Amino acid sequence: MSLLELEQVESFYGASQALFGVSLDVKEGEVVALMGRNGMGKTTTIRTIFGLVRARSGSIRFLGQEIAGQRAHRIARLGLGLVPEGRRCFPNLTVAENLAVAARAGTWTQGRVFDLFPRLSERRDQYASTLSGGEQQMLAIGRALTTNPRLLVLDEATEGLAPVIRRDIWEALGKLKAAGQSILVVDKTLSELLPVADRCFVLEKGATVFAGPPAGLTPDLQDRYLGV
Known part of the structure; x- marks a missing residue:
């Protein structure tokens, strides 16, 4: 069962378009990684899901309910x-x-x-x-977590943290996964992110350019879409 589904979502900051067709989904009990270089639309995608940036077109469904256009506090209350x-x-x-x-x-x-x-x-x-x-x-x-969410969303889960703290957080996310918590996570540390992810979506210039299991992110694709 899909908890969250985005189909061809476009959004803007004022007159400037930020998302040009983002599609992704998160199924019950899985960990999904949202990836991409800086400035490619990851945080904007998260903000659009939560109603902090308005989707101009496309569909955002949570538990089968269209949530695009709803106020942020109502979206949060859905889980x-x-x-x-x-x-x-x-x-x-x-x-x-x-x-x-x-x-x-x-x-x-x-x-x-x-x-x-x-x-x-x-x-x-x-x-x-x-x-x-x-x-x-x-x-x-x-x-x-104390809001008891159906889906936990983390934007830049370990950015700027010391290695020992990153390790503790990834261990915690592994425990959450084992307990069946559905998670959508943005992070740049591939060596820590990919082992815990069931599927990956990669953004390039505000659009989804890869969707699949971590094993499908070949070194060539990683260099093309995720390299510095």
């Missing part, structure tokens, strides 16, 4: 959880308060988040502003 680029934790709230502020009923409780990220348990009473960048990213993931 989409976003870990945005830049983390955006509430700096003047504690770790525990950040986890509580958007929580909805379900299996993902604060305690389960602390089991997934023991570092957060140790810092539950600290203000988010005092956490390291990696700890803030863990908190952002935990906060999204």
Whole structure:
């Protein structure tokens, strides 16, 4: 069953077109990687899914329901959880308060988040502003999980983080996958992203140019679409 389906989505920033026909889908229980060089439309695609950028044409369906044109808060309530680029934790709230502020009923409780990220348990009473960048990213993931989403979406999952923190986050995503959590993830570290992904979609200049399993991303394709 497809949770999320995008078909030939186009969107604009003002008069400037950013997406020129993005198509992708995420099925129940799978991890999908959204890939591409900087500036190719990955974050715009995420923002368009969540209604933060309006789709001018094409279709965006979640659980079979057309969501293009709906307001962002309504889309989030349908069961989409976003870990945005830049983390955006509430700096003047504690770790525990950040986890509580958007929580909805379900299996993902604060305690389960602390089991997934023991570092957060140790810092539950600290203000988010005092956490390291990696700890803030863990908190952002935990906060999204406490909304109990059907689909977890991560934009730049480990960008700018120390290797040891990246390892912890990828291990956590592996545990989420094993538990059946559906995930759409944007990241640039292919060596860490590809082993956890079931399928990949690659964007080039705002359009989908590859869709398939990680094994289909040959070295030539990686160099063509993902190389620096």
